[in-house]
Amino acid sequence: MARSNKLQRRHGISVTGRRAGLFCLLLIIALAVQATRIQVFQAKAYDDNAANQRQAIARYSQPRGNILVGATPVTGSAPTGGRYDYKRTYPDGSLYAAVTGYSSQIYGNTQLEGTEDSLLSGTDNRLAGWALWDEISRKQNPGGDVYTTISQAAQQAAMQGLGNQKGAVAAIEPSTGRILALASTPSYDPGSFAGSSSSDQNAWNALQADGDQPMLNRALRQTYPPGSTFKVVTAAAALANGTVSDINAPTGAPSPYVLPGTTTPLVNDTSSCDQPNLSLDTSMVLSCNSVLGYLGARTGLDKMVSMAENFGFNDPKLDIPVRAARSNFDTSMDQSQVALSSIGQYDTAATPLVMAMVAAGVANNGTVMYPQLVDKLTKSDGSSVQVMHPSTYKQAVSPAVAGQLQQLMVDVVQNGTGRNARIGGATVGGKTGTAQHGVGNSGTPYAWFISWAKPSGSGAVAPVAVAVVIADSNATDVTGGGLAAPIAKSVMQAVLQDH
Amino acid sequence: MATPSATADSPRPAPAVAVRSGRNVELLLALAAVAIVVFGYVEVGVNIDGRAPSDAALYGAALGGLALAAHGVIRWKARYADPLLLPIALLLNGIGLVVIYRLDRSTPESQVAPNQLLWSALGVLLCLAVIVVLRDHRILQRYAYIGALVALVLLILPIFFPPIYGSRIWITIGPFSLQPGEFAKILLAVFFAAYLAVHRETLALTGRRIWRWELPRLRVIGPVLLVWAAFVGVLFLETDLGTSLLFFGLMVVMLYVATARSGWITLGLLLAAVGAVTVGWLEPHVHSRVVDWLNPLGSIAAGQGANQIAQSLFAFGAGGLLGAGLGLGHSLLIGFAAKSDFILATIGEELGLVGLLALLLLYALLVSRGISTGIALRDPFGRLLAIGLAALIAIQVFVVAGGVLDLIPLTGLTLPFIAQGGSSVVTNWIIIALLVRMSDLARRPLPTEEA
Numbered sequence: 001m002a003r004s005n006k007l008q009r010r011h012g013i014s015v016t017g018r019r020a021g022l023f024c025l026l027l028i029i030a031l032a033v034q035a036t037r038i039q040v041f042q043a044k045a046y047d048d049n050a051a052n053q054r055q056a057i058a059r060y061s062q063p064r065g066n067i068l069v070g071a072t073p074v075t076g077s078a079p080t081g082g083r084y085d086y087k088r089t090y091p092d093g094s095l096y097a098a099v100t101g102y103s104s105q106i107y108g109n110t111q112l113e114g115t116e117d118s119l120l121s122g123t124d125n126r127l128a129g130w131a132l133w134d135e136i137s138r139k140q141n142p143g144g145d146v147y148t149t150i151s152q153a154a155q156q157a158a159m160q161g162l163g164n165q166k167g168a169v170a171a172i173e174p175s176t177g178r179i180l181a182l183a184s185t186p187s188y189d190p191g192s193f194a195g196s197s198s199s200d201q202n203a204w205n206a207l208q209a210d211g212d213q214p215m216l217n218r219a220l221r222q223t224y225p226p227g228s229t230f231k232v233v234t235a236a237a238a239l240a241n242g243t244v245s246d247i248n249a250p251t252g253a254p255s256p257y258v259l260p261g262t263t264t265p266l267v268n269d270t271s272s273c274d275q276p277n278l279s280l281d282t283s284m285v286l287s288c289n290s291v292l293g294y295l296g297a298r299t300g301l302d303k304m305v306s307m308a309e310n311f312g313f314n315d316p317k318l319d320i321p322v323r324a325a326r327s328n329f330d331t332s333m334d335q336s337q338v339a340l341s342s343i344g345q346y347d348t349a350a351t352p353l354v355m356a357m358v359a360a361g362v363a364n365n366g367t368v369m370y371p372q373l374v375d376k377l378t379k380s381d382g383s384s385v386q387v388m389h390p391s392t393y394k395q396a397v398s399p400a401v402a403g404q405l406q407q408l409m410v411d412v413v414q415n416g417t418g419r420n421a422r423i424g425g426a427t428v429g430g431k432t433g434t435a436q437h438g439v440g441n442s443g444t445p446y447a448w449f450i451s452w453a454k455p456s457g458s459g460a461v462a463p464v465a466v467a468v469v470i471a472d473s474n475a476t477d478v479t480g481g482g483l484a485a486p487i488a489k490s491v492m493q494a495v496l497q498d499h
Numbered sequence: 500m501a502t503p504s505a506t507a508d509s510p511r512p513a514p515a516v517a518v519r520s521g522r523n524v525e526l527l528l529a530l531a532a533v534a535i536v537v538f539g540y541v542e543v544g545v546n547i548d549g550r551a552p553s554d555a556a557l558y559g560a561a562l563g564g565l566a567l568a569a570h571g572v573i574r575w576k577a578r579y580a581d582p583l584l585l586p587i588a589l590l591l592n593g594i595g596l597v598v599i600y601r602l603d604r605s606t607p608e609s610q611v612a613p614n615q616l617l618w619s620a621l622g623v624l625l626c627l628a629v630i631v632v633l634r635d636h637r638i639l640q641r642y643a644y645i646g647a648l649v650a651l652v653l654l655i656l657p658i659f660f661p662p663i664y665g666s667r668i669w670i671t672i673g674p675f676s677l678q679p680g681e682f683a684k685i686l687l688a689v690f691f692a693a694y695l696a697v698h699r700e701t702l703a704l705t706g707r708r709i710w711r712w713e714l715p716r717l718r719v720i721g722p723v724l725l726v727w728a729a730f731v732g733v734l735f736l737e738t739d740l741g742t743s744l745l746f747f748g749l750m751v752v753m754l755y756v757a758t759a760r761s762g763w764i765t766l767g768l769l770l771a772a773v774g775a776v777t778v779g780w781l782e783p784h785v786h787s788r789v790v791d792w793l794n795p796l797g798s799i800a801a802g803q804g805a806n807q808i809a810q811s812l813f814a815f816g817a818g819g820l821l822g823a824g825l826g827l828g829h830s831l832l833i834g835f836a837a838k839s840d841f842i843l844a845t846i847g848e849e850l851g852l853v854g855l856l857a858l859l860l861l862y863a864l865l866v867s868r869g870i871s872t873g874i875a876l877r878d879p880f881g882r883l884l885a886i887g888l889a890a891l892i893a894i895q896v897f898v899v900a901g902g903v904l905d906l907i908p909l910t911g912l913t914l915p916f917i918a919q920g921g922s923s924v925v926t927n928w929i930i931i932a933l934l935v936r937m938s939d940l941a942r943r944p945l946p947t948e949e950a
Contacts, residue, residue, distance in 0.1 A: 013882045014874050016756040020886055021870035023752070024893030028863045031897060032856055034906045038815045039852040046816030049796070051805040054817050054829050 053083075058140065060084035060105060065120040065143030065380060067100050067112055069150045075100060080195060087196075088113075093189035095159055098168075098182045098217045099150055099373065101322070102190030107204060111217065112146060112373065113190075115321040119144040119377055119385065126377075126385045142380040149178035149375045149388070153494035154464070158183035161487030166472035168218035170352040171491050174360035174452060175461040176390040177369030179320065181491055182353075188214040220324045223349035224469050227435030229448045229480070230344030231292045232358055235280060235408055237307035238295040239401045247404050250277035257290035259336035266293045266339060269434075284408045285416035287432060289343045296342020297335045304338060305331050310396035311361055311368055312354040320353070320373045327354040344433060352467040355450045357393070360465035362409060363429070363452035366402035368393040413451070420485035421451050423493055427462075428453040430488065432480030444472050449484035453492035464495035521582030521942075522574050528586035529566040536562060536593030539825055543601045546826035562593065565623055572627045577939035581872060584938065587865045588916060588931045592619050592924065594858070595917035597825065598845055602838050605831045611838060611919050618921035622928030629932035636937050640880045643693030647726055650686035653679035654733045667737040680734070680742045681913075681922040684891055685929060687730060687746060688753075692883035694723060695757035699879065703758040723750070738784055741898055741912030747771060748894040753887050757879075779908070792908040807833055807841070811903045814844040815855075822851025838919040840911055843903050859896075862915070866893045869934050875941035885937050888930050 038046070046052060063077035063086050074096045076089040088103040090096070101111025109117045118124040120143045127141040151171075158169035162185040171181035192203035207215050216222055238244045244251055255276040256265035266289050268274055273288035283291035296304055308314065308329035318324040327350040330341060340346035353371060361368035370393040377385040397405065409429025412418040418430035430451030447470040454462035468484040468491075537559035544552035552558070566589055573580050596619060600612040633639070639646075656679055657667045663676075670677045695702070701719050727750050734743040751767035754760075779789040790797065795808040805813065814830040817823065828848035833841045847855045869889025873882045892915055899918075902909035913923040 011759045013756055013879065013886075016759045017870060017874045017882065017886045020752050020756050020890055021867060024866045024870070024890055025863060027893050027897035028859050028866070030906060031900045031904060032859050034901070034904045035815065035847065035852055035855050035859070038812055038904060039819055039847060039855070042812075043816040043819050046813050049799065049805075049809075049813065051796075051799040051809065052813040052817075053832055054813065057829055 056105065057084060059121050059123075060086050062086065062122065062140060062142060064088060064103065065122070065145045067096075067116075067120075067146045067148060069096065069099070069148055069152050069155065072152065073145075075103075082196065084196060088191065088194040090189060090191035090194070093191045094187035095155065096150070097187045097190050097215075098184040098219055099148060099155070100190060101217075102194065104190070104193050104200070104204070105196040106200065107193060111220075111322045112148070115319075116146045116374070116377070120146065124385075127379055144380060144385055145378045145382075147375040147378065148373055149173075149180065150182065150373070151180040151495060151498055153498045154181035154491050155183060157181070157490040157494035158468075158487065159185070159187070161468075161490045162470075165470050165483075166212065166218075167468065167470040167484075167487075168222070168352045169466065169468050169487060169491060170219045170356040171464055171466045171495070172356045172360040172369075172371055173463060174364035174369065174465045175463075177360070177371045177393070178375070178388075178390075179353075179371055179373045180464060180495055181466075182217075182219045182373065184216065184218040184220075186210075186212050186214045218469070218471065219352045220320075220322060221351070223325055223327055223351050224446045224448075224471065225348055225435040226344040226350040226355055227433030227446060227448050227480070228287045228289075228292075228344055229355055229358070229431045229433035229450045229467070230342070230348055230350070231284060231287065231433075232362060232405060232409065232431050232450065233308055233311055234292050234296045234299070234304070234342040235284060236311075236362070236397050236401065236405055237299045237304050238280065239404050240307065240397045241299050241303045243295055243299045244280050246279075247281045247408055248279045251280055251283070251291060251295060252277060253283070253291040253294040255290060257294045257339075259293070259339055260297055261334060262336050264336075266290045266343075281408055281411055284431070285411050287412075287417050293339035293343050297339040299342075301331075301333055301335075301338050304342060305329055307396065308348075310394040312357045312393065313350065318353070318371075320371050322373065324351050324353050324371075327351050344435060352469050355448065355467035355469075356465055359409075359430075359450040359452050359467060361394075361396045362402055362405045363454075363462040363465050364402075365399040365461065366395060366397040368396045409451070417479070417481040418449065418451065418485055420481050421449065421453075421489045421492070423453055423489060423496070425456050426453045426492070426496055427456050427458070428489075428492065429462075430485065432485065434479045445478050446471055447478050447483040448480045449488045451485070451488045451492065453496060455496065464492050466491050520578050521580075522570075522578065525573070525580075525582035525585055526570050528582065529570050529589055530563065532586045532590035532593060533559065533563045533566050535590060536597060539594065539597040540600065542825045543597060543604065544826075546824050547601075547604050562589075565620060569623055569627055572630055573935060576630050577935050579939045579942040579944075580935040581868050581938035581942065583864060583868050584931055584935050587861050587868075588928065591858075591861055591865075591916035592622075592928075594846075595619075595842070595914075595919075595924075598842055598849075598917065599838055599919055601826050601849070602831065602842075602845060604826065614921070615919055615924070618924050619928075621921075622925040625925055626928040626932040626935075629929055630935055633932070633936055636881050636884065636933060636940070637878060639689050639884070640693045640696070643690045646686040647690035650683035650690070651726075651729055651733070653683050653686075654730060654737075657737060658733075668739045668742070676921075678920060678922040680739060681920070681926040683730070684742070684745065684749070685888070685926060685933070687726075688749060688884060688887040688891060690726060691723065691750060691753045692880050692887055695753055695883055696879035699757040702754075703760060723754070735778075738782070739911070740778075740785060741902075741910035744898050744910055745891065745894055745912065747774075748898075749887060749891055752890045752894075753883055756886050757883055785908070788908045788910070792905060795905050805832075807836070808903075808905055808909060810834065811841055811844040812905055815847040815904065818848040818851045818855075820852050822847075822849050822854055825849045836911075839913055840899060840909070840918065841903050842918045843900050843914055846917075858917075859900075862892065862896045866890075868938070872934055872938040872941050876937060881937050881940070885934060885941075888933060892927075892930065 066073035067075045077086045078089045080087050101113045103109045103113040122141040122143040154171050158181040169183040193200040255274050258265050268289050272286050278291050313327045313329040316326045330347045337346050341348045370391045376387045413421050413428045413430045417432040421430045433448030435446040450467045452462040452465040466488040468487045470483045541551040541555050599615050603610050603612045698719050731743050754763040778785050791808045798806040810833040830845040830848045866889045873885030876882045899912040899914050901907040913920045915927045
């Protein structure tokens with residue numbers, strides 16, 4: 001009797017069974033809670049984890065939108081038959097590598113392929129017709145297209161001109177800032193490592209190991225001492241600030257010109273420069289270091305910095321939309337350093353893009369336009385998503401000063417170091433530069449040329465401005481006029497003929 | 500109670516309360532389950548090929564035929580059985596077949612859906628055979644000991660066969676492989692139910708008292724512990740952690756239900772904790788799983804890429820709330836066992852949280868019907884057996900789903916009815932047969948004088 005009382009107190013199977021049921025229910029509730037946690041609250045983090053291949057699979061499940069030069073796609077997509085359905089192809093990869101960058105399943109996206117990736121891959125919200133419905137139906141938009149401002153003729157002329165030398169070309173339409181050519185040599189084929197196979201990896205590794213750095217975009221991402229081409233900026237600063245008012249009047253520059261605070265004279269490459277009181281025009285035509293150094297120092301650090309910055313120097317975020325490396329003009333220097341910097345030496349360093357902006361600003365009557373590489377973005381059906389509008393970067397100098405600078409540059413080509421850039425039937429303005437390089441000038445000098453050209457007698461703004469740099473050449477006579485000017489000429493000719 | 504006839508033309512007295520057998524509900528739900536499964540099959544085809552599979556109608560007809568046959572046999576032999584059991588089992592099994600078929604589509608080198616379909620049909624037929632042959636579950640009580648012995652032999656057999664994925668839990672004969680541990684779990688539940696039904700009072704009430712603890716007599720508790728130890732010992736040798744955990748949970752739950760001594764639960768949890776820590780520490784195979792459980796993304800940080808658990812979590816995450824749609828996920832990235840242990844990840848990815856919760860709800864319903872069957876029965880053996888079988892399903896779902904959801908360390912078990920595995924699906928259909936049989940008895944109206 002006591003026993004059954006005890007049993008009664010202890011509950012029967014009805015009660016314990018119910019509790020066991022409750023326990024089972026709790027187990028399943030725990031699963032539901034954990035599933036909710038993962039699928040709702042942690043889903044985003046898991047989706048974005050780099051080791052999660054789903055986004056990549058989705059990304060490569062459809063052909064990527066194209067990058068176009070004119071009306072011609074310079075990219076394509078090919079089915080792979082692997083885990084990733086499509087990979088990028090480049091019909092003429094090395095010609096446009098500096099424009100497109102690469103889109104690789106393993107190594108990611110760079111340059112235009114990178115900055116416009118969301119549009120090209122179809123994830124850009126602007127491609128969606130009905131954003132909410134697309135979200136619910138999980139519809140993937142086809143990739144949009146990127147129309148570049150590049151001129152096929154100018155790009156081909158630039159690449160042909162550079163040939164197998166190490167160098168770069170940037171060409172700009174001065175009135176709009178449209179980039180007409182962007183070339184860097186040696187180049188590479190971005191299609192060689194677009195997929196994810198071992199041959200893609202081998203191609204990538206070989207490019208990485210190449211001492212010539214074929215994947216470096218020298219037109220945008222590499223700075224060089226601009227040498228004498230920087231004298232255009234110095235002349236602009238001198239004219240704009242009244243250091244010089246008449247380009248043909250004596251400047252009062254001494255000869256020899258001893259760097260302020262030192263006993264070192266600023267030497268010239270040609271003895272014709274070694275006389276006092278040369279005019280600005282003569283100094284530019286002969287590329288006299290002493291005169292321009294003197295004028296830079298007289299104009300002063302602040303005004304030199306300000307003028308350099310008007311043309312794009314010291315801008316860490318020059319996005320075209322691919323970001324250009326920062327071109328440098330020191331903001332804190334003594335007078336002798338200002339003098340050296342004013343002839344493009346000391347710490348002065350510029351990308352070919354910024355030097356093209358210098359030439360373009362002069363050609364565009366003093367207004368520097370923001371350089372732009374993208375003409376328009378469209379959906380896959382061709383309807384516009386975004387159209388490029390020219391925008392002013394800076395009003396660098398007044399039209400009057402710009403006119404004087406144009407005259408100086410024309411004289412350089414007509415009578416001076418830039419004769420190799422002369423084009424029949426065209427007015428060409430230019431400036432050469434030969435920048436020393438290496439410890440004790442042991443390296444091959446950088447050969448520069450910046451210029452613009454327009455049909456003779458035209459009152460309009462020149463349709464093309466170019467900067468060319470040759471970083472390494474086998475030529476014996478390494479000068480801007482000898483090596484770089486012919487390339488600039490062929491690019492300008494290509495644009496003028498196209499025009 | 501004698502009910503006098505109300506009217507002259509009524510030959511037999513009407514029952515005071517009309518008892519609903521639920522057979523029509525069962526028929527309706529079974530057909531609905533078939534419809535859902537065929538819909539899923541069509542969805543896979545549409546999402547992968549852009550059109551319905553050409554054999555969808557045939558497939559639907561065959562499944563419908565099987566469902567109707569099962570329903571007919573239950574109507575004939577187990578008229579009062581719980582009407583939810585068959586439809587839930589049909590739906591779960593059907594979902595499993597659809598998901599396996601879907602995974603087959605992504606693995607051209609391994610087609611397992613036809614085999615699984617064969618095993619499923621065999622499972623349904625065996626289920627029906629059990630319902631027809633076994634007229635009263637209490638007969639099983641007589642064979643409990645011999646059943647336990649058979650189960651032990653079944654468990655030991657795989658030791659003589661080569662290991663697969665590090666575990667010796669399969670018997671392979673030609674193209675067929677069996678997992679005897681699956682069958683053993685029913686036999687073990689029957690043994691526990693039979694033994695505890697007889698000895699529950701002794702276990703609950705007698706024993707030596709040490710301080711506040713009343714220890715049961717070793718003579719009584721001994722056989723249970725011995726049998727269980729033998730089972731778990733064998734499983735441990737075969738490194739079948741999931742089944743060990745399952746059997747352990749089963750014993751603790753049944754001891755508690757039988758004796759109402761919460762001490763069993765305390766002791767069980769304590770033993771489980773000690774066992775888990777020891778095994779997790781000593782066994783390298785298990786240790787690595789514990790490490791993965793605690794830090795599922797660790798292998799990524801270590802630069803070795805995503806491990807299985809991380810891939811599983813990625814799959815669940817990718818599914819989100821509504822899922823990618825059948826056929827549109829990438830859960831194959833999980834690698835091997837995508838069709839068995841990790842099949843839940845595909846459901847999570849392609850049917851989303853909504854689909855996953857619906858699935859868990861189906862399991863919860865199935866378990867709750869088993870528990871209510873147990874509570875409604877009057878014989879202790881039947882009560883313990885029904886509750887034990889329900890607990891088996893719940894624990895198994897928890898262990899495998901908890902593993903792939905990173906709630907507990909991964910141990911390797913099959914998701915009942917869903918995962919690929921012939922032994923598993925057949926065993927689960929037999930559990931359904933037993934529950935159908937017992938629920939028929941539990942819900943049958945008491946014989947009245949009218950009979």
